Every structure is written in C-alpha cells, then in structure tokens.
Amino acid sequence: MPSDTNPYGGVFGGWLMGQMALGAGALASRVGKGRAVVVSATDFAFPGAMAVGDELSVYCEVAATGRTSLTVAAEGIARERNGEATTKVCSGTFKFVLLDDDNKPRAVAEAALTAND
Structure with missing residues (x-):
C-alpha cells in the first residue's frame, strides 16, 4: 500500500523486514x-527495489x-x-x-519428541 512506501515511492524496508519475520516465525x-519468539534479527540486505503492487514471496529455511x-x-x-x-x-x-507453557525456554529436542507422538 502507498502508506508502506519510502519517500522515493519504493516499498519501505521495515515493511519487508516485517513480512520476513512473519514467514520466519511461521x-x-x-x-x-509450538511457541517461538524472535530474539534477534541480523544480516539484513535489500539488493533490489520493490514497487507498490508487486507480489512478495518469502522463502525461509532453518x-x-x-x-x-x-x-x-529468510529471503x-x-x-x-x-x-x-x-x-x-x-x-x-x-x-x-x-x-x-510458562514462557520459559524449552529444548529444541523436546519439540522433536512432540513431533513423533
């Protein structure tokens, strides 16, 4: 949307970061x-421009x-x-x-055990 653009009319980098965070979180x-919360975000790059109306696909891998x-x-x-x-x-x-469930960190291995149930 136009409200998501920078002063030059391109899509604002912050909006792109938010979309990547949603995909990565999923x-x-x-x-x-289960519940996973973001604790850091690094290594951002914006190698190309995106125009309002373009379709964005976000691809993620662990x-x-x-x-x-x-x-x-994420990219x-x-x-x-x-x-x-x-x-x-x-x-x-x-x-x-x-x-x-108590908002305490849990081991990744516990998540793998749940996947086998």
Whole structure:
C-alpha cells in the first residue's frame, strides 16, 4: 500500500523486514511444534527495489539449531505486478527461542519428541 512506501515511492524496508519475520516465525513455530519468539534479527540486505503492487514471496529455511533456539534464514522475492519478472528484494536472519507453557525456554529436542507422538 502507498502508506508502506519510502519517500522515493519504493516499498519501505521495515515493511519487508516485517513480512520476513512473519514467514520466519511461521517456520520456527512449525518446526518447533509450538511457541517461538524472535530474539534477534541480523544480516539484513535489500539488493533490489520493490514497487507498490508487486507480489512478495518469502522463502525461509532453518540455518542452525541451538539448545533452545532456531536460526532461520529468510529471503523475499518480488514478482512484478503485471508480469513474470522477479527480483530478490530482501534477505535476513532471525533467531527464535522456543517457549513452554510458562514462557520459559524449552529444548529444541523436546519439540522433536512432540513431533513423533
């Protein structure tokens, strides 16, 4: 939407970061089998421009696993509104911590055990 643009008319980087965080969070929750909260975000790059009306696809993969954390790499690809041309417009890394019902960190292994039930 126009309210999501920078002063030059391109899509604001903060909006792109938010969309990547949503995609990364969905993957972390699915892999972690429960609540996952973002604790850091790093390595952002915006190699291409995205125009209002373009379609954004966010692709994510688990890049690393810690004792209670998952690191997710995300990238955004824009497809022009009325065509098939695509451009990589953003990338970044998010770290998530898995939480139990008491909002305490829980081991990633516990999530894997739940997946086998």
